[in-house]
Amino acid sequence: MLGIEELREIIETHIQQLKLNNPPAELYDPISYTLNSDGKRIRPVLTLLACQMFSEKIDDAILPALGFEVFHNFTLLHDDIMDNARVRRGLPTVHVKWNANTAILSGDAMMVEAYKLISKTPAYCLSQVLEVFSETASGVCEGQMFDMQFEERADVTEKEYLEMIRLKTSVLLAASLKAGALIGGSSIKNANLLYEFGINLGLAFQLKDDWLDVYSDPKVFGKKTGGDIVKNKKTYLLIKALENAEGENKETLQNWIEKKDFTEKDKIKSVKSIYNKLNISELTQNKAADLSKNAFDSLSKVTVAKAKKNELIALGKYLLDRNK
Amino acid sequence: MLGIEELREIIETHIQQLKLNNPPAELYDPISYTLNSDGKRIRPVLTLLACQMFSEKIDDAILPALGFEVFHNFTLLHDDIMDNARVRRGLPTVHVKWNANTAILSGDAMMVEAYKLISKTPAYCLSQVLEVFSETASGVCEGQMFDMQFEERADVTEKEYLEMIRLKTSVLLAASLKAGALIGGSSIKNANLLYEFGINLGLAFQLKDDWLDVYSDPKVFGKKTGGDIVKNKKTYLLIKALENAEGENKETLQNWIEKKDFTEKDKIKSVKSIYNKLNISELTQNKAADLSKNAFDSLSKVTVAKAKKNELIALGKYLLDRNK
Numbered sequence: 222m223l224g225i226e227e228l229r230e231i232i233e234t235h236i237q238q239l240k241l242n243n244p245p246a247e248l249y250d251p252i253s254y255t256l257n258s259d260g261k262r263i264r265p266v267l268t269l270l271a272c273q274m275f276s277e278k279i280d281d282a283i284l285p286a287l288g289f290e291v292f293h294n295f296t297l298l299h300d301d302i303m304d305n306a307r308v309r310r311g312l313p314t315v316h317v318k319w320n321a322n323t324a325i326l327s328g329d330a331m332m333v334e335a336y337k338l339i340s341k342t343p344a345y346c347l348s349q350v351l352e353v354f355s356e357t358a359s360g361v362c363e364g365q366m367f368d369m370q371f372e373e374r375a376d377v378t379e380k381e382y383l384e385m386i387r388l389k390t391s392v393l394l395a396a397s398l399k400a401g402a403l404i405g406g407s408s409i410k411n412a413n414l415l416y417e418f419g420i421n422l423g424l425a426f427q428l429k430d431d432w433l434d435v436y437s438d439p440k441v442f443g444k445k446t447g448g449d450i451v452k453n454k455k456t457y458l459l460i461k462a463l464e465n466a467e468g469e470n471k472e473t474l475q476n477w478i479e480k481k482d483f484t485e486k487d488k489i490k491s492v493k494s495i496y497n498k499l500n501i502s503e504l505t506q507n508k509a510a511d512l513s514k515n516a517f518d519s520l521s522k523v524t525v526a527k528a529k530k531n532e533l534i535a536l537g538k539y540l541l542d543r544n545k
Numbered sequence: 546m547l548g549i550e551e552l553r554e555i556i557e558t559h560i561q562q563l564k565l566n567n568p569p570a571e572l573y574d575p576i577s578y579t580l581n582s583d584g585k586r587i588r589p590v591l592t593l594l595a596c597q598m599f600s601e602k603i604d605d606a607i608l609p610a611l612g613f614e615v616f617h618n619f620t621l622l623h624d625d626i627m628d629n630a631r632v633r634r635g636l637p638t639v640h641v642k643w644n645a646n647t648a649i650l651s652g653d654a655m656m657v658e659a660y661k662l663i664s665k666t667p668a669y670c671l672s673q674v675l676e677v678f679s680e681t682a683s684g685v686c687e688g689q690m691f692d693m694q695f696e697e698r699a700d701v702t703e704k705e706y707l708e709m710i711r712l713k714t715s716v717l718l719a720a721s722l723k724a725g726a727l728i729g730g731s732s733i734k735n736a737n738l739l740y741e742f743g744i745n746l747g748l749a750f751q752l753k754d755d756w757l758d759v760y761s762d763p764k765v766f767g768k769k770t771g772g773d774i775v776k777n778k779k780t781y782l783l784i785k786a787l788e789n790a791e792g793e794n795k796e797t798l799q800n801w802i803e804k805k806d807f808t809e810k811d812k813i814k815s816v817k818s819i820y821n822k823l824n825i826s827e828l829t830q831n832k833a834a835d836l837s838k839n840a841f842d843s844l845s846k847v848t849v850a851k852a853k854k855n856e857l858i859a860l861g862k863y864l865l866d867r868n869k
Contacts, residue, residue: 245691302649303649303650326623326686326689326690328653329656329686330683330686332656332657336660336679337679337683344671347668347671348671355657355661359657359658362651362654363567363568366572366650367569369650
């Protein structure tokens, strides 16, 4: 069995080999630009890891695995237009470097490239893989729409938030795993257990992401903490704080959310102190731990030799235990 | 064999039955809105017509046929953002009625819906139909990019223009036909002949469209003529005029193109008089006639009983002989 780094190298090599040099250059250059910026390649690695749990040969899974990576990068490209993000992975976003029309159209062409790669799935499970991929792609669009709507709402519930991140983040991780398993020849039951593993892993991952923005060590985190607080981003932490705050805490929190003119440092310090009073850090960590437990419970039920799960367990732990 | 109107009704019924009522409504409502505005349903009718040339049963082709219609409408939705079009088929465009972000995201979800429908192609030709569909989808994006680039250029050649409309218009008509043929069980050779028919039909159709904007009878055409002239749209007519004009005609044409402040009626009258001096109407009609001949030559080579081609011939003639 190949390790995570070896799989990542296989993915990287194949991404470099994608033929994206058709004219017109202005359509395809932004696709290469987006794909070649530094990414962790988590989704295609998951596909290959799932495949090699069931099969000695992973060749058939490589192009479909790339399909998940290309689709993920397509969503970033279009989300950056909608969110008016200027920088992604340290580089100007496509709609900034080129323009919004180019970003829309290159994104469209990129989704088609993703489907071309997914369509390289072997015939014996092509229809099933297409189904899980398309359901996922719809889900990701639904998640992005909920995310945009939530930014305009003050009454988002924990349940709504978890459903949003399930759609926006988890289903693509889950589908990457399920597709890999199916290509590797797994039973539907095992493929679905890996899907469940991916769903809970994704939810726990996102909660950890929310937590790190407030509670990570800035020296390790590599960027300033509190960015989500400054922007009133509807994270798990803010939603739980709004749910649990009463009296003075509630009032202070509301005031900070509505305030237009403030010093970032003051807002972060004050909101964080309310989070601390309400035990938001522990609440979030406990919820993430529950979800993580659900994830690994599903994985433990997959009926293959335990040793075959080691790499996936390692990747899962890496994603959940990271400090940045 | 079913007639064009019967096939159109089948398509219409199935479009109404598409399940597009998932939450969030703001994602799916614009899709229904776009699909339910009045369209001619040419592409899915072509799929069903091609299918019934080779098979008694067209049931297997219905959902894939809808896929072509949904994809076509997706391209209109996104093109309208890029072209900043305010009205489509008499209704406000999606980015006007909702907003640009909703239009981007609903468009994305709509492309996924198209792929879901295409994926319902029977297993025996799923991989082939996916391939022709995805190649077409890339081509349509390339065509739209060329179209946008041409609007900024004064030196577009006839050859470049024909390649642009091949990508933007023809390949989707051609692919609709090829997919229908494959689902109906045709040989690759016959499917490719229908593809060629579609390519040339599409080119002739677009040239007719360009011609109608200038030379149609406004009473029959249903809208004012000369809209393309006012906007300096790079049509076949303008490209041929720029290619053939010399001396005073060339200067007058250039002046009208550069002029910012003018009366629409004057510009249309003057440019049309140059077109007339340069025989642009005949040039365009002759080119359309050549392309139309190529189309029907390909169709005549398809090895099925002549009677089986009647409906397709009728639709082709209707599209090319129309006065509006």
